[in-house]
Amino acid sequence: MTEQLLERKSREEGAPKRGARPPIDKFNARRIELAEAALETLAEIGYARTSLREIAQKSEFSHGVLHYYFSDKFDLICCSVRYYKGKCVTRYDQITSTARSREELLDGFLSKLGETMRSEARMHRLWYDLRAQALFETAFRDDVTAIDKSLEDMVWRVVSRFSELGGKTPAMSPESLYAVFDGLFQKYLLRHLSGDAQAIPDLQAELRRLLPMIG
Amino acid sequence: MTEQLLERKSREEGAPKRGARPPIDKFNARRIELAEAALETLAEIGYARTSLREIAQKSEFSHGVLHYYFSDKFDLICCSVRYYKGKCVTRYDQITSTARSREELLDGFLSKLGETMRSEARMHRLWYDLRAQALFETAFRDDVTAIDKSLEDMVWRVVSRFSELGGKTPAMSPESLYAVFDGLFQKYLLRHLSGDAQAIPDLQAELRRLLPMIG
């Protein structure tokens, strides 16, 4: 399923022409494996300090293999970013579609939100890091913009459903709604990573106050 | 005036004991000069690619001098971050205190906002970069948190004054307010840097719609 998230650009040029038949996507499977190691590294030490050798060390291969599956470091990281996208955007869809009241949706959403920040804080800071890199590196911009849009849509599905359950309609535009969620999440993520045990409950309390006002 | 923004930690240990008398702060003045070169470099190529030699090249000194004024690379960048703070937080105070109507405040604020994004886009992306680095580097967290708070206060001064001029009070908490401004600004900054000429007017239009609803 996840294979679809990875492009096959690297086959066009330079990469080995593979027999078109049997393990047609063993190649892509390994690309994913290496992309996952790259994500792990990026989430742990950040973009600035991530090197190819560090990535290889997180995988079960040596550093030389990276240039067999990717044309360069950039290709690898872009591939990782695209792969990352699929792991985020459907996080709250289950709750959104099953909740039968505003309270149930709100509780489920906040619960999932807190759980996510607690268990995947490193992946989240990776996202903010990559988005900042896109402000400098042209090659990241399209992917980052696309992911941002996906997240905006995700927030919109939650909030508009929340409004719907109250017979209302959201009081803010989709982009402003995403902006406030994203901004709050980033702020409390920093507090959480700084060891503040109150960060997650405080974020949940803030959103519990906020949501009824805007949806 | 700006000298106050720089600490003198580096004098404590390792740094040369200077005659306590005449050019008591020629030392700090040079620190500022180098911190400005560092900011220039960070804004241009980002944290990940910023090296001490690049910074020195932006100044009128050679790379070796950096270790005369700073204990290490970290000390230099932290110093730059603190210095950066002073250049941001009073940007809208003039407008806030002189505007005599909601329309005047709104127009002035949006105008200044657009002008800022147009002329200082590089400095703004530097901020988002550094804030992301704080998610990984402990040493940045206190400074980043303090700057974030200053920006939150700044936004609050604008919005609460806007409400006041309408005989109202803001409909959102200071942190949520800042979150939505910050999130929108970051999003449109990326669009602006990507060459989208509509980014700034679109941001202004979005805020013009948003502000009357929340203040």
Place this chain on the structure above:
DNA sequence: TATATATTTTGACAATCGTCCAATAAAAAT
């Protein structure tokens, strides 16, 4: 002016970086 101190330059260092390549191993094809 002579001496001492403060500042700056320059070059070196060990480490690490992305990249590439010859070799080797594994797998597939014949």
Place this chain on the structure above:
DNA sequence: ATTTTTATTGGACGATTGTCAAAATATATA
């Protein structure tokens, strides 16, 4: 079983990194 192709290794390269110290210069003190 043999050949051909695919996959992986590990070392080498040139460039760049942060750091440091000796040498050279500038400035202040006597």
